[in-house]
Amino acid sequence: MVDAVGDGVDAGRIGQRVWIYGATLDRPRGTAAEFTVVPAERAVPLPDQAGFELGASLGVPALTAYRALTVAEDGPRRLRPGALDGAVVLVAGGAGAVGHAAIQLARWAGATVISTVSGPEKARLASAAGAHHVVHYREGDPAAAIREIAPGGVDLIVEVALGANLDLDLAVLRTQGTIATYANNGDVPVRLDVRQNNMLNTRFQFLVLYTISNDVVTAGAEDVTAALADGALPVGEAHGLPLHRYPLADAAEAHRALENGATGKVLLTLAAE
Template sequence: MKAIIYRDNGGPDVLQLVDRDLPAPGPGEVRVRVAVSGVNPTDWQARSGPDHIKHFPEVTPHLDGAGTIDAVGAGIDQGRIGQRVWLLMAAAGRPYGTAAEFTVVPADQAVPLPDDTGFDVGASLGVPALTAHRTLTVAEDGPRRLRPGALDGRVVLAAGGAGAVGHAVIQLARWAGATVISTVSGAEKARLATAAGAHHVVNYREGDPTAEIRGIAPDGVDIVAEVALGANLALDLAVLRTRGTIATYANVGGKQVELDVLRHMVLNTRLQFLVLYTAGPEARAAAVEDIAAAVRDGALPVGEEHGLPLTRFPLHRTADAHRAVENSTVGKVLVDVTA
């Protein structure tokens, strides 16, 4: 099979296209013929080092993808062979990611994909959708699971709604019944956030975004899904309701975060930091179930018309796909593995 590998951490040029033997699924595992591989910031960060320890002499990158099960290991129902699936956390602590014609994962990390749902959708779930689910289920008085109606009466602020996680926040929050506000930096990103399903879009670089958001949510925002905490914390606090939650999954721009402790105390703010690797198996399993339900409902479409433009590369240009993500290409970057 063809696979992308790297042996040393570094820039995109460490990625190589090689021929490898087919991996065999072990007990409790499935082998998947990958159709599309999704690229996330965590993929290039793991490749680049030095903060990410490489545990194997050779690594095939990428956590997310979609394809078809072609073999199963001991203890797995043979009936799963031929099943279309989306993959999550494929390269997490394992040498086989989705940037290859075949990959092997634990069976519960290959989630059934409905026949009427494309592999592009499947490859765009994983990290963005699970992260979005986590931001929406950590509030003190909020739901731990998502379903239609779970967020009725709540107001969710999706910071950076044109990004992959922000896009998933908008879609999942709307599916669950929330009123969704998204902050963006310009007209094009506003168009994408609206296409994703945001009820209201606010350009934080123009006018008075605090007044605009407060005009929409006079009692304040219940949950902020935050991508750039250092840059946006002042706005978040200005629009957050008492006992509201700021769930932060990134700090784009790297601005240092300074906390006004008394103000947070008075608001009874919940400031939740999150990353999938340490979220715990129960939280991840709940997210997978809820996301699968949203997919069945058709609530997580992708593509420009749905607010998430797709930028594609063939497998042999995976290094260029990494460069695109590192350069903050808007939307989702995909690698077409199987023609």
């Protein structure tokens, strides 16, 4: 909630419910605090029907997912219902924070969503998030399973572990498809077969929010908020993103949970005044 505003910012925003992003970008402090200071555009009005826990679960993961879904050469630059009609989107790691948001945003925009996961529990979470199809990449022939769902190939892959998953990605990607990668979990080196990718006309889009234009991020925040208003981004165990709550005094323990790979979203709670 907005407690105060600086010069040049509408004083009417005081008391406004907001979700924020990029609190640590070029700033001395982040959100592990009772108060933080951010540029006005990074404090986005929170729809009335969205609670604070939902707002706190968005931030960089939701915007990263948005960015991944809007970088294909022949895809949309903005998301809205129908923007991805007819597209098949593969989300690697659908039980993670970015993967969860990518599943929800892609489905909201009309895509058929496939998610790859490592086991039954994460399969349950990806399904709860809204994935139409879930494939266990450690079982059987995941490429054949995905090709059965999408015989023409996948249009767009949202990738969290490019080095580990590249062979699978290229086995299921359609010609002129896009792999949007925001991480390389596992740190497996990425080795490209140039001829294979030439023949596929593969588009690789590496992405991070901090080096793209403010206009692109602001547009993403607007579209994520529209999805919020439509009820498309629920969180919690029942919706595929378990919430792990820690009081602010236990911030160090919350960080340890993150470092230990907690599945879901780690939130810090503040005592009500």
